[in-house]
Amino acid sequence: MVKMSDVAKRANVSTATVSRVLSKEGYVSEETRNKVLKAIDVLGYTPNRLASNFRKSSSHTVLAIIPDITNPFFSEVVKGLEKVAAERGYHVLLGDTGNSLNVERDLMELVREQLADGVILATARVTNEEIEKLGRELPLVVACEYFDGISIPTVSIDNVVAAREATQYLIDCGHRRIALISGRFNIVLNRDRIRGYRQALEYSGLPVQESLIQEGDWTMESGMNAMSRILAMDQLPTAVFAASDEMAVGALKSLKAKGLRVPNDMSVMGFDDISLSEMVEPELSTVRQPKRELGELAIRMLLNIVEGKKLERTQVILPHRLMIRGSTAPPSPPHGGGR
Template sequence: MATIKDVAKLAGVSVSTVSRVLNGSGYVDKTTEERVLSSIRSLNYQPNRIARSLVTRKTKTIGLILPDITNPFFPEVVRGAEDEAHKRGYNIILCNSDWDEEKEQVYLSVLQQQCVDGVILVGTKLSESYLASIAATFPPIVVIDRTIALDMHSISSNNIQGAYVATSHLLAQGCRIIGHIAGPEQSVSARQRMQGYRQALDEAGIPFLPELVVGGDYRMTTGKAAAAELLRRSPQVEGIFCANDLMAIGALEQLREASIRVPRDVAVVGYDGIAMSRYVYPPLTTVVQPTYRMGERAIQLLFDSIERNQPEFQHIELEPLLEIRKSSTRRACHENASRSRHR
């Protein structure tokens, strides 16, 4: 197995020069750096990360805790983070919390023991008081998919605006009885999407009716069950805004089983913009979140904190985009039916 001395000998430089190239510290001219990197590749030299971390106090690892690896929204965030981390020579340690607050805390403790250089929390349910209590002794943290008022980085999309646009779209399609399949009450993003739904109804002069809201847990099975409950409570429902795409896909399945035509009888809109939403029938109108960009940007923020020692915390809010597909184009269905009747 090649050693750092072997690399130095092949490159014709000192061991300290090889060390500077590996650690990205100190000045090394471009020609020398390329010669060292070429020697590393030729010898297939693998640096001892543990030994390096003792010197640099960096492990080149990032912990990423997400709530549900089976939800397609989250792997897209992970992909963005992993691609950006790889470019910068970092590795990702992935943890799945199953929406369990206690499990999140355990994983944070484990990651701290592993001496990770930074942590990304996606959709965390941890309270701000708890996050504040660990911030002073913990590596840099980036919170994704949640607005936060603490001295730590956060990245989210404008959930209130996204839900407002989604509900306004249903109103524009002629829907007046609009149900909402909501996310978990503990989820900040779910509460914000409820707020956007209510805001759109209020501005349209339509009263908010609690019986038109059914709770879910961001999974397809609960979306299907929630749609059945919504139809039981209000058989006249004309539109359904779902707090995420998986629940919307479950709702589509329930409507199909009940022989309710989408969008002619009931229009459906989801949230997240997962790839699957394009391929269900009918293709799902959805509020698209820039998920890959969220993961990518999280690594960039951590890199600035870790490598460049930039302490300024950023709270980034990205704009979601409504992508209109066939599941909600109810007005077009009624206009086509009207033209057929007048032929």
């Protein structure tokens, strides 16, 4: 299927220029118009008539692109989005990428066809350049994640500080060998959580051991696998900090399968404070993110942009909070190794 971006690439223009040619709205030079029309003819591009209709008046629809709707964290964010959208007379279309970069790009291309008034991007796998380009073409807000060095409106927590405080809490409990189960290394949000973990160790004069940083992919299964790799080490840590609650629950399952007790043999700290964190045994210590508030503020910011209102702030950092429960405690006397 030929996309508007294919036409833009062949004509060496922006998708916004192709859109102006198709809608016959806005100025386009005759030379550029002819280049675009020729590219359309060569490629056999057929404009989306539904999109054309939407261009002429607001669709009162926004698209939320999320990485995984099965993750309870994003389910709560979506509830916040939908609540505010409904109050203001808008509908929310959900685009679930399944953590796929290609799907994320396909959904962004769909938005370029202007089937929605704007987009909330709650996943950050594409490049800064791609985000900036999309932000120039239509209203865009990044929620939960963020990009370095670009001016796209964003709402999130401070992941460096949150991860540093979680790790520092474990250090204050007396742990000196602390493992980290991280998310994907190539995600900005996750790199910040790793940075916070490193800072806490360094500030406390503790060495950062790269072998104790194990990569996961936010899922329970990846947490189990990462914890299994940690348990295969000659010297065990006395605590593990997982960069998501689902990975933390996976770590709990792996520890239980090995006959180890939490927190007696090893403390476990999570991140997000999803509902599951209070359902496991022991209940999970974690970093609470204001999930619904993230969604509510992101949609308010987006709709204000759509409606031509000026944003008071474009980069918003919401507060987080440590939730201390039964999965963390001071380390036991050294019988299980690792202090």
